[in-house]
Amino acid sequence: MFGFLTRARSITRIALTPPAPQPGRQGLAIGLIVKNESRHIGEWARFHVEAGVRHIHVYDNGSTDGTVEAIRAAIGDACSVIPWDQKLRDARRGLEIHNQVLAYAHAIRNFGGRYRWMALIDVDEFLVPKRAASLPEALAHLEHCRNISLPWHMFGRSGHLEPPEGGVLRNYTRRNPDPMSDAKGLRNFKMIVDPCAVTAIKVHEIETGGGITCNDRGAAFTHATRTQAQFYSADHIQLNHYYTRSDAELRAKIARGPNLTTPDADHLRRVLRKVDAIEAGEVEDRAVIEFLERTGG
Template identity: 60%
Template sequence: MFWKLPMFGKISKIGIRPPKPEPGRDGLAITLIVRNEARHIGEWARFHHRAGVARFLVYDNGCEDATLPILRETLPPEALVIVPWKQVFSDARMGREIHNQVLAYAHAASNFGGAHRWMAFIDVDEFLIPKRAGSLPEALAPLGEARNLSLPWHMFGRNGHETPPEGGVIANYLRRAADPMSDRRGIRAFKCVVDPCHLTALRVHSMETDGTDLTCNDRGESARGAEREKPGFYSADHIQLNHYYARSEQELREKIGRGPNLVAKSPEYERKVRRTVEAIEAEEVEDRAALDFLARRDAVEPAEASCGRS
């Protein structure tokens, strides 16, 4: 008799063997998975390149628009790695799909992590912002030998835009949820920046280094995985993670139309997304952290250029 094994959720946590550090490893790499992000990828790449990211590890999940050409035009060749990543893998015995984004993260850390001191794992609607320093590596330097950094989402809603405004995301979305640590649905979450040479297990929103979930905030204060959700762990003193969750109403509808990563959750997805947007927009504050960083860079870069002229 043939027995069909029960279906469960995706395999969303993957253990890895950390890569060995390469001689002279340094800098920050960002890993992201993309599919048809041409509308925003140029702004995202320019911002993070100006913020000091040394390498962009881009996993192409079947892009059919200009996402990849824009990246090639925006970033220097030595800073960009594009990996084809259109696939669906599953555990053949249990029938469980392996989370393709987590698999990309594991591949990036294993194959490229040895060259870098830090590796971030974010999406195109997320921006890492140095709050005081002139670059992300400079902002990370005071953390010393820290190996696992958890950054809370700062969630931005529609900001009154019905259609995508001209001028990009940073200039047009200046209001976010007032409390990044709110327990309102969908607001409180983290992304990680880790030392890939100590990374032992990973999910989208949490990672383990040296076999433990011990993490720290951007002030270097440590906590176990679940404890980072306590209000006292919150910090965005040095690095802020902006998540432009909804952008315009048109883009929100497109987001809903694309559906969730897990097909079985599709009927609930629109309700979930709308509830999250409602929670974001229930109480908002102005936030100009990204614009302030760009203004600092604009003030510094002409002076840097003049230092190189004879």
């Protein structure tokens, strides 16, 4: 099923045969890989289920802090959990296979046929309907699309040294002003796709044939041209990425290290450069709070 293309030290792109659509497939599902996020996963899961996500497929990468119990307590049967604690390598070349990409490929191939849409995101990323009362409603005008790219809206610490009471969404309201900035790696995308059209997966780029992706207005671009300023839209769905949360959580994030084996010093420099860029010239963003107030959440 898989074909692999490689980078110098790791395999970060997996090709696959798309799943066959099942009769009556419908709705939006999320594929999530997670490790030790018990503090935040309940808020994240409740938000997305209340926003209309049909099911969350959780890949547990060896959590030891009650993460699995927390998401089950939050949303019950709206999630399913797959053990995913592994570091796999290509036996011939010794290249590490990106565990997150492998989880995403498994989710698409094994569960994608049930759904019209799938999103592959992290627990620090929230899909926020901007006008509609739900995510399915926000996607309704995009039936002609197989592939929707949503740019990161990068939130920093919002002045919090320690995790505040009341969760993420109402406490972190300051973000970088330009989601399309290419400074220090701030510009990136996550995607909502037709899983029955997926032919290859990377963390930030999912291929669905033809090299075409849409913005949330439904305008078509190539994967290469989605980085242009005119691609930007968050008219219908905004992707909030709470990259740091509090300063204490940022320090824990740095200590935890990256998804792939990377020298500690390189990881530290990369994270701190990104944080400095996020918090330069911040603007207030209340889109998610407005959604919660609009829907009574």
